[in-house]
Amino acid sequence: MYTENTISYTSVMRNASVKDAPDILRAQNLSIGYKAKGKVTPVGSALEFTLKPGQFVCLLGSNGAGKSTLIRTLAGIQNPLEGKVYIGGVDINTIQKATLAQKLSLVLAENVQAGNLNVYTVLTLGRYPYADWFGTLRKHDKVIIKEAIRATGIEKYLDKQIHQLSDGERQKVMITRALIQDTPLIILDEPTAHLDLPNRVEIIRLLRRMARQTKKAILLSTHELDLALQTADRIWLMMPNQSLITGTPEDLILNGTFEKAFRKSGFDFCRETGTFKVNTLEDNKRIQLKGDGTLYFWTHRALEREGFYITESSATILYIQEHHDDYCWMFESEGNAIRFNTIENVIEYLRDRFLHQENAVEKV
Numbered sequence: 001m002y003t004e005n006t007i008s009y010t011s012v013m014r015n016a017s018v019k020d021a022p023d024i025l026r027a028q029n030l031s032i033g034y035k036a037k038g039k040v041t042p043v044g045s046a047l048e049f050t051l052k053p054g055q056f057v058c059l060l061g062s063n064g065a066g067k068s069t070l071i072r073t074l075a076g077i078q079n080p081l082e083g084k085v086y087i088g089g090v091d092i093n094t095i096q097k098a099t100l101a102q103k104l105s106l107v108l109a110e111n112v113q114a115g116n117l118n119v120y121t122v123l124t125l126g127r128y129p130y131a132d133w134f135g136t137l138r139k140h141d142k143v144i145i146k147e148a149i150r151a152t153g154i155e156k157y158l159d160k161q162i163h164q165l166s167d168g169e170r171q172k173v174m175i176t177r178a179l180i181q182d183t184p185l186i187i188l189d190e191p192t193a194h195l196d197l198p199n200r201v202e203i204i205r206l207l208r209r210m211a212r213q214t215k216k217a218i219l220l221s222t223h224e225l226d227l228a229l230q231t232a233d234r235i236w237l238m239m240p241n242q243s244l245i246t247g248t249p250e251d252l253i254l255n256g257t258f259e260k261a262f263r264k265s266g267f268d269f270c271r272e273t274g275t276f277k278v279n280t281l282e283d284n285k286r287i288q289l290k291g292d293g294t295l296y297f298w299t300h301r302a303l304e305r306e307g308f309y310i311t312e313s314s315a316t317i318l319y320i321q322e323h324h325d326d327y328c329w330m331f332e333s334e335g336n337a338i339r340f341n342t343i344e345n346v347i348e349y350l351r352d353r354f355l356h357q358e359n360a361v362e363k364v
């Protein structure tokens with residue numbers, strides 16, 4: 001209940017330890033994009049954000065929104081059009097390459113050119129920022145390498161050459177190398193692009209665990225909206241108007257920002273579930289569905305895919321009947337009842353029935 005004395009909680013009032021943690025990464029008035037033949041094409045403008053130790057952040061945006069451009073700029077391999085990027089409080093432009101490699105590791109989406117090197121050798125290169133002039137691995141380096149290999153489960157590829165790996169296996173190797181580089185900041189451009197679902201989940205969970213346990217800041221770009229919403233501490237959303245909006249997944253869903261970032265005709269964003277649905281609904285196809293549980297969920301989904309509005313106001317009713325392991329669907333309309341044993345039969349029947357209705361309407 002609000003009273004005159006109620007004050008609004010703001011980020012300024014947060015726990016001092018979070019607020020005062022040093023920024024691992026900070027962008028100030030950052031504009032990113034491209035310059036060619038005197039023509040400047042900005043992709044993001046006046047961006048301001050910070051990344052703190054232990055944060056696991058997913059960068060999202062529609063195709064061409066500027067995620068890769070931002071990642072390349074933050075990693076210092078592309079110059080900003082304007083503004084500054086600070087890593088550990090130091091302007092990235094003033095950091096020597098060798099020093100930068102101790103602060104930031106980068107995994108890009110492009111294929112890795114590793115000649116005839118085998119996987120283990122490529123992994124050991126992750127320790128080069130700390131090696132002596134001869135590149136000798138110390139005991140401590142070997143422990144870190146072994147630990148990262150165990151964490152990502154790539155033991156069985158170690159003797160293979162990089163070009164003998166599948167895209168997904170190669171991706172895992174490059175993520176392992178980033179862990180071996182052991183920097184306070186890890187940036188990854190679409191690290192799960194070539195992985196199947198179990199591997200995507202495994203890698204995302206591993207990166208999130210790393211952030212938590214080792215206080216690394218981890219930023220990754222992805223098109224995996226669902227996984228990002230479930231796992232990220234914060235989401236960075238590249239918006240169609242070239243701004244970047246940051247927040248917790250739930251805040252961005254509830255305040256409509258998420259929806260705006262991916263707005264496209266033919267898709268509806270469902271705030272209840274945080275998912276996009278293909279919008280196939282047709283106004284003249286209305287049906288009432290009665291039942292519950294798993295059968296209700298999958299029947300509802302099949303009907304929506306067919307373009308039906310599921311509404312209690314329709315006199316056309318589909319009943320789900322369930323008894324022990326047995327189930328069926330009963331269709332009732334104008335006093336008649338028909339029984340179906342599969343969703344396929346239900347859909348076939350409804351298609352036919354509503355087609356006849358449409359034809360009848362057109363003839364009238």
Ligand SMILES: Nc1ncnc2c1ncn2[C@@H]1O[C@H](COP(=O)(O)OP(=O)(O)OP(=O)(O)O)[C@@H](O)[C@H]1O
Nearest residue numbers: 034041043061062063064065066067068069070238
């Ligand atoms: N080298 C380049 N020169 C000029 N424009 C470029 C260059 N690379 C990318 N762009 C443009 O910059 C914009 C942002 O591209 P970017 O690759 O950063 O987007 P993205 O969000 O990573 O896209 P996707 O999700 O499709 O990978 C796009 O309009 C793209 O055409």
